[in-house]
Amino acid sequence: xxxxxxxxxxxxxxxxxxxxxxxxxxxxxxxxxxxxxxxxxxxxxxxxxxxxxxxxxxxxxxxxxxxxxxxxxxxxxxxxxxxxxxxxxxxxxxxxxxxxxxxxxxxxxxxxxxxxxxxxxxxxxxxxxxxxxxxxxxxxxxxxxxxxxxxxxxxxxxxxxxxxxxxxxxxxxxxxxxxxxxxxxxxxxxxxxxxxxxxxxxxxxxxxxxxxxxxxxxxxxxxxxxxxxxxxxxxxxxxxxxxxxxxxxxxxxxxxxxxxxxxxxxxxxxxxxxxxxxxxxxxxxxxxxxxxxxxxxxxxxxxxxxxxxxxxxxxxxxxxxxxxxxxxxxxxxxxxxxxxxxxxxx
Amino acid sequence: xxxxxxxxxxxxxxxxxxxxxxxxxxxxxxxxxxxxxxxxxxxxxxxxxxxxxxxxxxxxxxxxxxxxxxxxxxxxxxxxxxxxxxxxxxxxxxxxxxxxxxxxxxxxxxxxxxxxxxxxxxxxxxxxxxxxxxxxxxxxxxxxxxxxxxxxxxxxxxxxxxxxxxxxxxxxxxxxxxxxxxxxxxxxxxxxxxxxxxxxxxxxxxxxxxxxxxxxxxxxxxxxxxxxxxxxxxxxxxxxxxxxxxxxxxxxxxxxxxxxxxxxxxxxxxxxxxxxxxxxxxxxxxxxxxxxxx
Numbered sequence: 262x263x264x265x266x267x268x269x270x271x272x273x274x275x276x277x278x279x280x281x282x283x284x285x286x287x288x289x290x291x292x293x294x295x296x297x298x299x300x301x302x303x304x305x306x307x308x309x310x311x312x313x314x315x316x317x318x319x320x321x322x323x324x325x326x327x328x329x330x331x332x333x334x335x336x337x338x339x340x341x342x343x344x345x346x347x348x349x350x351x352x353x354x355x356x357x358x359x360x361x362x363x364x365x366x367x368x369x370x371x372x373x374x375x376x377x378x379x380x381x382x383x384x385x386x387x388x389x390x391x392x393x394x395x396x397x398x399x400x401x402x403x404x405x406x407x408x409x410x411x412x413x414x415x416x417x418x419x420x421x422x423x424x425x426x427x428x429x430x431x432x433x434x435x436x437x438x439x440x441x442x443x444x445x446x447x448x449x450x451x452x453x454x455x456x457x458x459x460x461x462x463x464x465x466x467x468x469x470x471x472x473x474x475x476x477x478x479x480x481x482x483x484x485x486x487x488x489x490x491x492x493x494x495x496x497x498x499x500x501x502x503x504x505x506x507x508x509x510x511x512x513x514x515x516x517x518x519x520x521x522x523x524x525x526x527x528x529x530x531x532x533x534x535x536x537x538x539x540x541x542x543x544x545x546x547x548x549x550x551x552x553x554x555x556x557x558x559x560x561x562x563x564x565x566x567x568x569x570x571x572x573x574x575x576x577x578x579x580x581x582x583x584x585x586x587x588x589x590x591x592x593x594x595x596x597x598x599x600x601x602x603x604x605x606x607x
Numbered sequence: 608x609x610x611x612x613x614x615x616x617x618x619x620x621x622x623x624x625x626x627x628x629x630x631x632x633x634x635x636x637x638x639x640x641x642x643x644x645x646x647x648x649x650x651x652x653x654x655x656x657x658x659x660x661x662x663x664x665x666x667x668x669x670x671x672x673x674x675x676x677x678x679x680x681x682x683x684x685x686x687x688x689x690x691x692x693x694x695x696x697x698x699x700x701x702x703x704x705x706x707x708x709x710x711x712x713x714x715x716x717x718x719x720x721x722x723x724x725x726x727x728x729x730x731x732x733x734x735x736x737x738x739x740x741x742x743x744x745x746x747x748x749x750x751x752x753x754x755x756x757x758x759x760x761x762x763x764x765x766x767x768x769x770x771x772x773x774x775x776x777x778x779x780x781x782x783x784x785x786x787x788x789x790x791x792x793x794x795x796x797x798x799x800x801x802x803x804x805x806x807x808x809x810x811x812x813x814x815x816x817x818x819x820x821x822x823x824x825x826x827x828x829x830x831x832x833x834x835x836x837x838x839x840x841x842x843x844x845x846x847x848x849x850x851x852x853x854x855x856x857x858x859x860x861x862x863x864x865x866x867x868x869x870x871x872x873x874x875x876x877x878x879x880x881x882x883x884x885x886x887x888x889x890x891x892x893x894x895x896x897x898x899x900x901x
Contacts, residue, residue: 500694503664506682508711508762518707522698601697601744 266293279597281590284308337572342579345572353393360388392553398580401554404471405543408478409536415479416486416535417528421520423487424494441484445477445542449549452476473550474543482539486531493527494520525599533592540585555581610673611640611798612661612766617670619656630656632824633670636817638766641796645809647857648819648828649865654802657819658768661800662688674765684712687764691771693751695743695758702739705729705758712762729761730754732791749780753787760791769801773808782841785811793838806861810853811839818860829860 270293274286287303290296319339329336337345364385371383392400423430453473460472501523505515521528547556559577562570619631630653638644646654659665661672663682671678674685695704705726713722730736733753743751752772759767773781785808792799792812803809809816813833820828833853835844844850 498692498694500690500692501696503662503682503688503690504694504696504708504758506664507662507686507688508684508708509682510711514711519696522696525698599698601742 270295280594284311331571333566333571334568337575341572342575345569345576346579348569349394349573349576353395356390356393359390363388394558397554397558398584400471400552401543401547401556402584404474404547404552404554405478405536405539407471408475408543409482409539411475411479412483412535412539413486413532416483416531417490420487420490420528420531421494421516421524423491424497424524425516425520427495430491430495437484437487440480441488443481445481445545446549448477448480449473449546452480453550468552470547470550470552474546474552474554474556477546477550478539478543481542482535485534485538486528489531489534490524490528493524493531496527497523526596526601529592529596529599533589533596536588536592537585540581540588544581610637611642611675612638613673614638614657614661615670615673617657617660617667617672619653619660619665620668629824630822631660631667632826634826636827638798638800640798643792643799643801643812643814645801645803645813645816646819647803647806647809647816647861648825649821649861650804652819652822653825654819655770658688658770658800658802661766662686662768664688684708684762685765687759687762687767689752689755689759689767689769689772691774693743693748693755695751695754697743700740700742701730701735701746701754702726704743704754705761708758709761725761729757732760732794733757733787747780749776749784752776752784756784756788756791760795760797765798767797767799769799771802771804774804781805781808786841788812789837789839806854806857809857810835810850811841811844816853816857818857818865821865828865831856 270289273289277283277285277289284307287300287307291300291304323338323340326336326338326341367385371385374381374383423433453469456469456472456476460469497520501519502515505519510518543554544556544559546552547554548560551557551560555577559574562573562577614634614636617631617634618629620627620629622628634657636644646657648654656665660667663672663680663686666680672680679686695701696707699707706722709717709722709726713725717725727736727739730739733756735750735753735757738746738750743754746754752775756769756772759769773784776784789812791797801809801812810833816831816833817827818829818831819825831853835847835849835853
C-alpha cells in the first residue's frame with residue numbers, strides 16, 4: 262500500500278514538474294503525509310513568498326493609481342480592473358444569449374415555414390453582433406498560432422540546412438542578423454500592401470487583417486527558431502554522426518534519424534522564444550492591422566475614451582500577460598519532454 | 608591472401624597554417640583473422656587516427672587499408688566502431704539504439720522477428736537484457752559502453768574497432784567490462800583493434816600489442832606478442848612472472864624509449880612519480896594494483 266501511494270506521489274510530482282507546477286509539489290507531499298513540518302516550510306517559501314509579493318504589488322499599484330489623474334479620470338487600481346473584467350464577462354454572456362436567441366428565432370420561423378409549405382426555401386442568417394472580449398482572445402490566439410506555424414515551417418527546415426552546411430550558414434548569417442531586430446511596426450505597412458496586391462479573391466478564406474497580422478508575426482518570430490535549429494544541428498556530437506556513417510545511413514535518413522532528433526531540444530528552445538516574441542509582436546500588429554483581437558480591443562478602447570476605457574485596457578494588459586505566461590509554460594513543458602536528460606518517460 | 612587485414616604504408620598529413628603536419632608516417636601492420644590487437648602509445652601519437660583510417664572515417668594521405676583482399680576507404684558496418692564516449696542516441700532506448708543499426712544493415716535480409724531476436728541476443732551477450740527499455744541517461748557509464756559494444760557486435764563486423772572504449776570508466780567498472788569482453792571474444796573470436804592507454808588492459812586482452820612511437824610522423828615502434836594462455840584470469844595473472852614481464856616491456860617502451868619530452872626521463876617506468884607526469888598519461892601503479900587485486 263505504502264509503496265503504491267509513494268509511486269503515485271512520485272508520478273504526480275513528475276507530471277507537475279513537467280507541466281510547470283513544481284511549486285505545488287510540497288502541497289502534494291503534505292497531502293501524502295510526508296514530513297509536515299518540512300513541507301509547511303516549503304509551502305511558505307514557494308507559495309507564500311510569491312503570494313506576499315503579489316499582495317504588496319497590488320497595494321503599491323492601488324496607492325500609485327490613486328495619485329494619477331488622467332483626462333479619463335483616475336488611473337484604474339486593481340479593484341477597478343477587476344470590475345472591468347467582470348463587466349467584460351457579463352457583456353460576453355449577454356451577447357451569447359442574444360446569439361442563441363437570434364438563431365432560435367430563425368429556427369422557429371423556418372420550422373413554421375416548412376410546416377406550411379414543405380418546399381419552402383429556408384435560410385439561416387449568421388449573427389452579426391460585435392465580437393466579445395472572449396472572441397477577441399480566441400482571434401488573437403488563432404492569429405499568433407497561424408503566424409507561429411508559418412514561421413516554424415520556414416525556420417526549422419532552413420535551420421537544419423544551415424546547421425548541416427557551414428557554407429549556407431555563413432552565407433545567410435548577415436541577412437538573418439539584419440532582419441532579426443526589425444520591429445513589427447516597420448514590417449506591417451509593407452505586409453499590408455503586399456497582401457492587398459497579391460491576395461485578391463472574391464470570397465477570401467481569411468480576412469486580410471488576419472493575414473497581415475499573422476504574416477507580421479511570422480516575420481518577427483522566425484529568427485530564434487532558425488538560429489537555434491542551425492546551432493543545434495551544427496553542434497551535434499561528431500561521434501553520433503560517425504555512427505550514422507558506419508551503419509551507412511543515406512543522407513536523408515541521417516538527417517531524419519540523427520540530425521533532427523539530436524537537435525530537438527535546441528529546436529524547442531528556439532520555438533519557445535519564437536512564440537514569446539510572436540505573442541508580444543501580435544498585439545502591436547493587431548492594433549495597426551485592425552485584426553479583431555486583443556490588440557484591436559486595446560486600440561478601440563483607447564480611441565473610445567470612456568471612463569471605463571483605462572480599466573478595460575489594464576484588464577487587457579493582465580490578460581495578455583497571463584496568456585503569454587501560459588503559452589510559455591506549455592512550451593517549457595514540451596521542451597522538457599524532448600530533453601534527453603533522462604527525465605522523460607514514454 | 609595470407610593477411611585478413613592489411614594496414615599498408617599508411618601516412619596521414621593534416622593541413623595547417625604552417626604547412627602540412629605529418630601525423631602518421633608509413634604505418635604497416637598485418638592482422639590475422641581472429642587476432643586481438645592493442646594499439647598503445649602516448650596521447651597525440653596518432654593511435655586514433657590509425658583507427659579512424661581503418662574505419663574509413665578519415666582518408667589516409669598515402670597507403671591503403673586492405674580487408675580480405677579488397678581496399679576499403681569508406682565507413683561501413685564491416686568495420687564497426689565502439690567509440691570512447693559510448694555515442695548512444697540519447698532519444699532512443701537501449702533496445703532501439705541497437706535496433707537502428709540492425710535494421711539498417713540487415714534490411715531485407717532478416718525478418719522482423721529475426722531482427723528482434725538478433726538485437727536481444729546481442730544485448731544479452733553484454734548482460735544488458737534487464738534494461739532494454741531504459742534510456743541512456745537512465746543507465747550507468749559502464750552499461751552505456753556495454754550497449755555500445757552490443758551495437759557494434761550486432762553489425763557482425765569483420766573487424767571490431769574500439770577507440771579507448773573503457774577510458775572514461777572507473778577502475779572497477781573497467782575491469783568488469785574487460786572480463787565481459789574476454790568472455791565475448793572467447794565465444795565469437797572477432798578480429799579486434801583496441802586503442803588503449805592502459806598497460807594492464809593491453810596485456811590482459813591482446814594477442815599482440817602494437818606500440819607506437821611519438822608524433823609527429825608517428826609510426827609503429829615495437830610489436831609485442833603476448834603468449835599467455837586463454838582464458839586469462841586477472842587474479843592468476845597478477846602473480847604471474849610472464850605477465851609482469853610483458854607489462855614491464857610495454858612500460859619500458861612507453862616511459863623510457865618513447866618518454867614524452869616534458870616528462871623527466873626515468874630508468875624505471877613504474878616508479879615515475881605522478882607529480883612528474885604533468886599532463887602526460889602516465890599510469891599510477893598503486894591504482895593499477897588495486898584493479899588487479901580487486
